[in-house]
Amino acid sequence: MGTVVSARVTHNNGSVRHFLHPVQMAEVSDEERIELEYAYDPLFLPSVVPSTDGMWRYKALLPVSDDIVYPLAVGGTPLVSLPGLYASMGCASLWLKDETRSPSGSNKDRATALVIEQALHTGVRVVSCASTGNVAVSLAIGAASANLRAVIFVPAQVSPAKLQLMLLSGATVFKVAEGYETAVALSRQAARMFGWYDRNTGYNPLTLEAKKTVAFEIWEQLGRKFPDVVVVPVGDGVTLNGIVKGFRELMLCGVSGRLPRIIGIQAEGCQPLKLAWENHTRVQMSPARTIADGIAVGLPINATLTLRDIKETAGSFLAVTDEAIRQAITYLAEQCGILAEPAAATVIAGLHQALKTGLVKKDECIVALLTGTGLKNPDYLQPGSNSRAYEVSAHIDHLQSVMRELHF
Amino acid sequence: MGTVVSARVTHNNGSVRHFLHPVQMAEVSDEERIELEYAYDPLFLPSVVPSTDGMWRYKALLPVSDDIVYPLAVGGTPLVSLPGLYASMGCASLWLKDETRSPSGSNKDRATALVIEQALHTGVRVVSCASTGNVAVSLAIGAASANLRAVIFVPAQVSPAKLQLMLLSGATVFKVAEGYETAVALSRQAARMFGWYDRNTGYNPLTLEAKKTVAFEIWEQLGRKFPDVVVVPVGDGVTLNGIVKGFRELMLCGVSGRLPRIIGIQAEGCQPLKLAWENHTRVQMSPARTIADGIAVGLPINATLTLRDIKETAGSFLAVTDEAIRQAITYLAEQCGILAEPAAATVIAGLHQALKTGLVKKDECIVALLTGTGLKNPDYLQPGSNSRAYEVSAHIDHLQSVMRELHF
Numbered sequence: 001m002g003t004v005v006s007a008r009v010t011h012n013n014g015s016v017r018h019f020l021h022p023v024q025m026a027e028v029s030d031e032e033r034i035e036l037e038y039a040y041d042p043l044f045l046p047s048v049v050p051s052t053d054g055m056w057r058y059k060a061l062l063p064v065s066d067d068i069v070y071p072l073a074v075g076g077t078p079l080v081s082l083p084g085l086y087a088s089m090g091c092a093s094l095w096l097k098d099e100t101r102s103p104s105g106s107n108k109d110r111a112t113a114l115v116i117e118q119a120l121h122t123g124v125r126v127v128s129c130a131s132t133g134n135v136a137v138s139l140a141i142g143a144a145s146a147n148l149r150a151v152i153f154v155p156a157q158v159s160p161a162k163l164q165l166m167l168l169s170g171a172t173v174f175k176v177a178e179g180y181e182t183a184v185a186l187s188r189q190a191a192r193m194f195g196w197y198d199r200n201t202g203y204n205p206l207t208l209e210a211k212k213t214v215a216f217e218i219w220e221q222l223g224r225k226f227p228d229v230v231v232v233p234v235g236d237g238v239t240l241n242g243i244v245k246g247f248r249e250l251m252l253c254g255v256s257g258r259l260p261r262i263i264g265i266q267a268e269g270c271q272p273l274k275l276a277w278e279n280h281t282r283v284q285m286s287p288a289r290t291i292a293d294g295i296a297v298g299l300p301i302n303a304t305l306t307l308r309d310i311k312e313t314a315g316s317f318l319a320v321t322d323e324a325i326r327q328a329i330t331y332l333a334e335q336c337g338i339l340a341e342p343a344a345a346t347v348i349a350g351l352h353q354a355l356k357t358g359l360v361k362k363d364e365c366i367v368a369l370l371t372g373t374g375l376k377n378p379d380y381l382q383p384g385s386n387s388r389a390y391e392v393s394a395h396i397d398h399l400q401s402v403m404r405e406l407h408f
Numbered sequence: 409m410g411t412v413v414s415a416r417v418t419h420n421n422g423s424v425r426h427f428l429h430p431v432q433m434a435e436v437s438d439e440e441r442i443e444l445e446y447a448y449d450p451l452f453l454p455s456v457v458p459s460t461d462g463m464w465r466y467k468a469l470l471p472v473s474d475d476i477v478y479p480l481a482v483g484g485t486p487l488v489s490l491p492g493l494y495a496s497m498g499c500a501s502l503w504l505k506d507e508t509r510s511p512s513g514s515n516k517d518r519a520t521a522l523v524i525e526q527a528l529h530t531g532v533r534v535v536s537c538a539s540t541g542n543v544a545v546s547l548a549i550g551a552a553s554a555n556l557r558a559v560i561f562v563p564a565q566v567s568p569a570k571l572q573l574m575l576l577s578g579a580t581v582f583k584v585a586e587g588y589e590t591a592v593a594l595s596r597q598a599a600r601m602f603g604w605y606d607r608n609t610g611y612n613p614l615t616l617e618a619k620k621t622v623a624f625e626i627w628e629q630l631g632r633k634f635p636d637v638v639v640v641p642v643g644d645g646v647t648l649n650g651i652v653k654g655f656r657e658l659m660l661c662g663v664s665g666r667l668p669r670i671i672g673i674q675a676e677g678c679q680p681l682k683l684a685w686e687n688h689t690r691v692q693m694s695p696a697r698t699i700a701d702g703i704a705v706g707l708p709i710n711a712t713l714t715l716r717d718i719k720e721t722a723g724s725f726l727a728v729t730d731e732a733i734r735q736a737i738t739y740l741a742e743q744c745g746i747l748a749e750p751a752a753a754t755v756i757a758g759l760h761q762a763l764k765t766g767l768v769k770k771d772e773c774i775v776a777l778l779t780g781t782g783l784k785n786p787d788y789l790q791p792g793s794n795s796r797a798y799e800v801s802a803h804i805d806h807l808q809s810v811m812r813e814l815h816f
Contacts, residue, residue, distance in 0.1 A: 002470045007613070012712050022471070025612060030596065033713055034613035035653065036471060040660035044468035049628050050459045052486065060452035062410045063430070063444060072745060073486030073506070078460065082479050084555045098481070101509055103745065105783065145745030147492045156799065167791035170742040172816065174800045174807065182802045188438065189804050194811075204433060205415075205442035220457050245443065252448035304420050305441055334578040337480060337511065337553030375513065375783035383575035391564065392582045394590045396597050399582065403602075408580065 002044070006037040051076075055110055055213040061249060062114065062209055069120050072103045072145045074113040075213055079221035079367070084335035089355060093365040095227070097218055100340065104141050104165075105373030106134040106294075107214065107239060111201065112142035114210035119148060119197040126151055128191045129199040130176075130183035132235070133162040134294050134343075134372055139199055140171035151196060153183040159293055161377045180288075181299050201238045202301035208242045215246025218367055219255070226250075226257040228364035231347045231354070233371055234264040234273055234317070235295035237306030243369070244309040260367075262315035263360065264306065265350035267292040267322065272299065273306055274317035283307075291322045291380060294343025294372055316359060324349035329380060332370075339374040339381060347371075410452070414445040459484075463518055463621040469657060470522065470617055477528050480511045480553045482521040483621055487629035487775070492743035497763060501773040503635070505626055508748065512549050512573075513781030514542040514702075515622065515647060519609065520550035522618035527556060527605040534559055536599045537607040538584075538591035540643070541570040542702050542751075542780055547607055548579035559604060561591040567701055569785045588696075589707050609646045610709035616650045623654025626775055627663070634658075634665040636772035639755045639762070641779055642672040642681055642725070643703035645714030651777070652717040668775075670723035671768065672714065673758035675700040675730065680707065681714055682725035691715075699730045699788060702751025702780055724767055732757035737788060740778075747782040747789060755779075 004022035012031045055075025078098045086094040099107035130153040143150035150171040176183040191198035201207045232240045267290035276283040283303040288296035328345035332338045347368040354360040374381045412430035420439045463483025486506045494502040507515035538561040551558035558579040584591040599606035609615045640648045674682045675698035684691040691711040696704035736753035740746045755776040762768040782789045
């Protein structure tokens with residue numbers, strides 16, 4: 001705790017007054033600026049430089065050398081507890097793992113970092129992938145930062161806002177009319193033919209390796225404890241598999257505890273895994289009709305591993321409507337100050353459902369993984385229809401009358 | 409460094425093969441997924457939980473109590489060295505302090521955090537400010553996270569993209585036709601009349617206190633050393649004053665060294681401080697004709713302190729054109745993988761100019777402060793006119809022929 005002992009007050013005309021107490025705004029004129037002063041002492045400075053390793057702090061469990069050359073800072077995202085959120089949900093211990101704070105605003109940046117780190121060590125100059133959008137933006141900026149070339153295959157109906165970011169970052173982008181699944185197949189074939197480094201999620205085992213670090217961080221940030229439940233959006237399933245692998249590896253390293261139950265959230269308009277889970281059938285190709293483009297995967301690449309992981313963790317799948325996702329986006333902005341994309345907001349809609357049905361208990365320790373920022377596609381960050389700005393003139397009387405009308 | 413010793417390979421049909429070596433992608437079929445395995449050991453886990461204090465790690469030099477209640481994670485942003493950047497600039501030691509990684513993507517989040525922390529301890533329920541856009545978004549999400557009400561005054565010509573974010577986060581927004589300076593005066597008057605907590609930059613000394621923590625972080629991240637030069641965008645001047653206050657306080661705490669030279673960057677279409685500096689006159693109200701809305705301040709609130717700080721640090725002002733700012737945005741995306749807003753990109757345009765004229769030497773240790781993300785206003789994140797995505801069909805032959813045309 002710092003103790004302000006004095007203040008320097010500078011007038012716009014350049015004259016300076018010194019005060020031997022910590023001046024408040026109300027004590028000076030609008031023409032004066034306050035600079036607070038302390039009884040400075042070397043002891044006030046931290047003695048240890050903080051770690052800036054991010055996800056590389058787990059190097060002992062990653063297939064990397066000691067010299068990390070990837071230049072962007074990845075991992076070490078905040079685990080936050082928001083009063084508005086846990087109060088309105090009625091939960092005792094509810095945490096958001098905020099991956100929106102990654103370099104491209106998405107948890108995909110972890111996988112991108114590890115893949116590019118590997119590519120840089122093997123001397124390959126081109127990295128490639130297929131993506132519904134977030135992996136693509138992540139790879140485009142990751143490759144730009146490392147001076148590599150990115151080749152990206154996207155479904156033709158990719159979000160224009162995300163496409164713009166890939167192109168701005170200098171990626172070569174191919175639009176595939178037949179959709180995401182075909183884009184994946186084509187990109188894999190092209191990577192083999194042209195000798196590119198293939199980042200495709202699920203196929204490249206490094207994507208799992210990178211994504212497991214989220215579990216390590218959650219464990220450390222909870223004070224080296226496991227949560228009871230983790231809520232995760234599911235498209236291809238790789239994020240979910242990575243998290244489970246992380247918790248499993250912690251146990252293999254001797255950490256005691258029980259694997260958290262994993263609740264995988266799909267969109268109602270694209271829920272191949274939930275349907276297979278409920279009906280005990282093989283995964284069937286599903287249409288992809290949802291605003292949650294980040295998880296609009298009709299035939300999940302890691303279906304088998306995902307069904308296995310839900311079973312092994314005694315978890316479950318839930319599906320949420322686009323309307324519930326939109327409400328969750330507004331809720332996250334208004335109650336939490338977090339701007340989430342549709343795929344990320346599914347965890348709030350899903351958690352709401354899980355608490356209602358008793359699938360998750362209010363006294364459990366719950367972590368929801370917020371996978372990506374809404375800022376990459378502002379179309380979904382729309383305020384409610386009766387939300388608007390009010391025009392006022394410079395007169396305080398006018399402002400007062402507007403505020404009376406607003407019952408402020 | 410982690411050593412992969414074995415692998416589990418799961419077929420889509422559910423069958424599993426174990427390998428006693430780390431399998432590569434090329435060794436398995438497209439129907440199989442690889443999970444890498446290690447010789448797990450408790451020693452592979454970090455023994456100390458990493459600090460997640462962010463800017464609060466400097467509590468001894470901040471007017472806060474030991475119990476921080478503000479819920480969002482602020483500060484501790486990366487200081488990155490990007491090979492594409494320093495190579496093309498020809499610099500030996502060039503760092504970007506990446507404030508785009510803050511909660512609302514702007515360095516304003518530090519000031520918001522400290523102001524709201526204070527408001528929460530005083531029991532006030534409404535916080536208010538005037539802003540050209542970034543402070544407003546920052547205060548809107550900060551207040552939402554802390555369950556406070558935000559009242560925001562913006563110039564009528566505020567960016568619609570930023571306005572949308574304020575409204576989504578539940579802020580009450582007033583548009584002031586007369587522009588930013590009038591919005592500031594009106595908001596200060598209203599705060600006094602209605603008893604709101606006034607966050608206005610410059611007037612509230614906590615905005616300086618919070619922003620000084622960037623200097624503390626730069627010093628720690630450079631291994632407890634001062635840089636020679638810091639390049640900073642300048643609108644009201646508070647960010648610049650905060651940084652200089654931080655370095656000054658480090659010296660008052662016994663850190664030896666010389667204050668870095670501060671190069672303040674203004675936009676050519678709005679350069680009241682640069683003109684006053686060069687002509688040795690008082691600051692004159694300037695028009696605000698620039699795409700860099702974050703620093704489009706015609707009459708800077710902290711003009712006197714800013715001129716003083718530039719003088720005391722033997723620094724200087726530079727002005728950059730909108731065209732140079734646009735080029736810098738593209739450059740940052742393509743060479744650095746960083747999506748910056750116009751005001752932030754001015755530091756790259758300014759540094760380019762400073763290196764050319766010899767104001768900054770290539771062998772100096774240089775830090776450029778990237779104040780805000782471009783994602784809040786994608787209008788300025790436009791790829792070049794001949795940058796486009798290519799449509800391909802699912803056939804590799806088609807892709808090959810497109811690539812030949814591209815001379816890839």
